[in-house]
Amino acid sequence: MATVPLFAAFEAHVINVTAHIENALWVSPEAIEFGTVFPQEYLKKIAFVRLSESFMADDQIRVGIVDYVINQKPKPRPEFEIEIGISEARTWCHDNGPSDAGNPNDSYYDDCYPSLCPYLSKTVDAFPFDNDTGVLAFHNPGVQAVGRLEKFTAPFPDDGDYWTIDLAVPCFEGYCAQDWATFVTGINPNADPAEFILPKEMEHETFGCDLWFEVTGISAPVD
Amino acid sequence: MEPTVIAGKEAAGKGTPAQKSRKKMSKVKLIGLIIVLVVIWFLAIQIMAAETYQMVVVVKEEENIMGVNPLAESLDFGDLSRNLGSTRIVTLNNSSGGGRYILVWKRGEIGDMVTLNKNNFVLKPGEEIKLEFTIQIPPSAEPRQYKGKATIFRWPKFW
Numbered sequence: 446m447a448t449v450p451l452f453a454a455f456e457a458h459v460i461n462v463t464a465h466i467e468n469a470l471w472v473s474p475e476a477i478e479f480g481t482v483f484p485q486e487y488l489k490k491i492a493f494v495r496l497s498e499s500f501m502a503d504d505q506i507r508v509g510i511v512d513y514v515i516n517q518k519p520k521p522r523p524e525f526e527i528e529i530g531i532s533e534a535r536t537w538c539h540d541n542g543p544s545d546a547g548n549p550n551d552s553y554y555d556d557c558y559p560s561l562c563p564y565l566s567k568t569v570d571a572f573p574f575d576n577d578t579g580v581l582a583f584h585n586p587g588v589q590a591v592g593r594l595e596k597f598t599a600p601f602p603d604d605g606d607y608w609t610i611d612l613a614v615p616c617f618e619g620y621c622a623q624d625w626a627t628f629v630t631g632i633n634p635n636a637d638p639a640e641f642i643l644p645k646e647m648e649h650e651t652f653g654c655d656l657w658f659e660v661t662g663i664s665a666p667v668d
Numbered sequence: 669m670e671p672t673v674i675a676g677k678e679a680a681g682k683g684t685p686a687q688k689s690r691k692k693m694s695k696v697k698l699i700g701l702i703i704v705l706v707v708i709w710f711l712a713i714q715i716m717a718a719e720t721y722q723m724v725v726v727v728k729e730e731e732n733i734m735g736v737n738p739l740a741e742s743l744d745f746g747d748l749s750r751n752l753g754s755t756r757i758v759t760l761n762n763s764s765g766g767g768r769y770i771l772v773w774k775r776g777e778i779g780d781m782v783t784l785n786k787n788n789f790v791l792k793p794g795e796e797i798k799l800e801f802t803i804q805i806p807p808s809a810e811p812r813q814y815k816g817k818a819t820i821f822r823w824p825k826f827w
Binding site for chain 2: 455461464466467468469470472473474475476490491493494495496497498499505507508511513530531532533593594598629657660663665
């Protein structure tokens with residue numbers, strides 16, 4: 446009997462460390478290889494995100510809405526990912542930058558690819574509900590595409606979104622075609638074409654960008 | 669009768685070497701038993717206080733399916749096609765006055781597919797960390813449900 450209070454006290458001591466699962470989760474789409482591309486090419490790939498079968502189960506009625514964003518960060522090189530872990534490597538590549546963006550030998554590029562993020566657009570189907578917001582190419586890399594999935598919408602659920610990931614290939618300083626400005630503003634009328642011209646020294650380099658879907662919140666079904 | 673009385677006196681006092689040895693042995697046994705009980709008690713508390721989560725993923729035959737389930741009842745990685753990855757997060761918070769040694773034990777058929785950003789580490793007093801459980805579906809995975817469990821032990825740091 447004497448061990449009972451001791452047991453309880455010790456257990457209370459142990460559970461001073463709390464653990465809980467977050468609603469936030471990340472899903473990475475399959476790697477999109479655009480291969481060798483040419484300035485002002487325009488390429489498209491599809492990514493499909495949806496609610497899982499377990500979430501759509503009939504007995505799951507507590508949560509009906511899932512909000513998410515499409516995040517993007519400069520892509521770490523594989524050796525760097527292995528060295529410090531993928532999350533840390535992404536954060537490092539995002540928080541740091543090349544001291545000379547036009548120098549392919551800049552030490553930043555030893556660990557991270559030159560960024561392809563500003564040239565990727567994310568456009569979404571507006572079916573069955575227009576509740577998602579895409580991002581056009583030639584954008585500030587910090588701008589996020591936002592999506593919402595809903596289980597209990599009528600007449601049928603909004604349980605999946607098709608996203609089109611487009612690459613509008615930039616041109617290099619001194620080698621841009623005459624219609625470069627039209628190409629840029631034709632895709633994003635708010636973009637300044639001069640801002641998205643790459644230094645000519647970066648020609649022939651491999652560019653990269655990590656994209657992932659991140660759940661940012663859940664909520665109960667709307668009555 | 670007298671020699672018997674003398675023997676009784678001897679037993680009540682110093683005792684024979686054989687009796688002394690038996691007494692010593694029973695003391696050692698008692699101490700051993702107490703140590704074993706304390707260890708069992710300590711382990712039982714650690715096991716009972718550990719957090720165990722169900723891990724589950726459904727591998728889909730179709731390409732590029734990303735089905736999400738953000739509910740926090742389990743480490744549900746949703747429905748995923750081969751070659752895709754997903755990360756779930758468990759937040760650990762140490763509100764005690766001492767450090768805690770954190771050990772995560774994965775088991776079940778899903779265990780080999782799940783990696784952690786951190787394991788076998790010390791959580792300092794007042795510290796909060798996010799443990800990332802990342803699953804990567806290998807190209808050879810069969811299209812079916814994979815299950816397993818993850819147990820998080822939180823041992824007091826004595827050293």
